[in-house]
Amino acid sequence: MFTGLSAFPLTPFVDDGIDEGAYGTIVDRLVEAGVDSIGALGSTGSYAYLDRSERNSIARLSVQHAEGIPVIVGIGALSTSSVLELAEDAQEAGASAVLLSAMTYQQLTQEDVFGLFRDVTANLSVPLVVYDNPGTTHFSFTDELYVSIAELPHVASIKIPGVPGQLDQAEERIGHLRQILPGHIAIGVSGDVYGATGLIAGCDLWYSVIAGTMPRLAKGIVDAVRAGDHAAAIALSDKLSPLWELFARHGSLRVTAAIAEELKLARPSCLPRPIRGLGEDDRADVAAMLRAIDAL
Known part of the structure; x- marks a missing residue:
């Protein structure tokens, strides 16, 4: 489960509710592309904007459409009690693993976060992925915290927030x-611009945003690394430079939503309020990018 390409699909909205039909279609595309796992309810899945019932629906839809591909379900929430409820729901829905972030309102300490993971892993029966994404959670894990959490039961992987851009530094x-x-901990790179470099540098898998909407593009990079053709993997990633630039300018969520709308995978204004989609000029840039990378 914790190798290759883990695709994180968008959760599309319509009329301020989940567009379940569109979500099912998006997951179907991941299955057809042959991704290695599906990361439901990550940041691109807008987990923080959904209530427990909505998140349970997405977990169940993901498993139903996955056709046996492992589904990793995000369970991050502000309170430990909510996380425990979401973990129970995810396991009952058939999740193969769960993904836990350290969400903050009051600033969390390293001790707070270790306590969260200790409490959650004590009540799990499936593997857990540590979700380190300071750009959205506003909490940064130290290496010492990685080590402490990795010793807890059920912890199987750490989703790190990118790697240095230079290959020698990434290695x-x-x-x-x-x-x-510990040797059993799978290291997964995130931050899509770093995907190819992270895999070449020795990461076990790529936790990918763009794979959730355009899985074949991301899978081409992973397949090239698996074949030992590192030059091809870098070339494929470089071809996506217009996309990486848009991610850097607007954030991956808004750009991914615009891509899904351009590809007719989601209806207009598919993000949860109060998040607004890109304006007309920026959407034109997204359409131009898709033409440039031959995605239209």
Whole structure:
């Protein structure tokens, strides 16, 4: 489960509710592309904007449409009690693993976050992925916290927030993590611009935003790395530079939503309020990017 390509689908909205039909279609595309796992209710899945019932629906829809591909369900929430409820729902829905972030309103300490993971793993029967994404959670894990959490039961993978852009520096970073973490912990790179470099540097898998909407593009990079053709993987990633630039400018969620709308995978204004989609000029940039990378 914790190798290759983990695709994180968008959760599309319509009339301020989940567009379940569109979501099912998006997951179907991931199955057809042959991704290695599906990451439901990640940041691109807008988990923080959904109530427990809506998140349960997405978990169940994901498993139903996955056709046996492992589904990793996000269970992040502000309170430990909510996380425990979401973990129970995810397991009952048939999730193969859960993904836990350290969500904050009051600033969390390293001790707070360790306590959260300790409490949650004590009540799990499936593997857990540590979700380190300071850009959305506003909490940064230290390497020492990685090590402490990795010793807890059921912890199977850490989703790291990118790697250095230079390959030698990325290899040094991943090599250091290999030295300090138990051997069973799968290291997954995130931040799509770093996907190819992270995999070449030794990450076990790529937790990918764009794979959730355009899985074949991301899978081409992963397949090239698996075949040992690192030059091809870098070339494919470089071809997506217009996309990476849009991610850097607007954030991956808004750009991904615009892509889904351009590809007719989601209806207009598919983000949860109060988040607004891109304006007309920026949407034109997205359409031009899709033409440039031959995605239209």
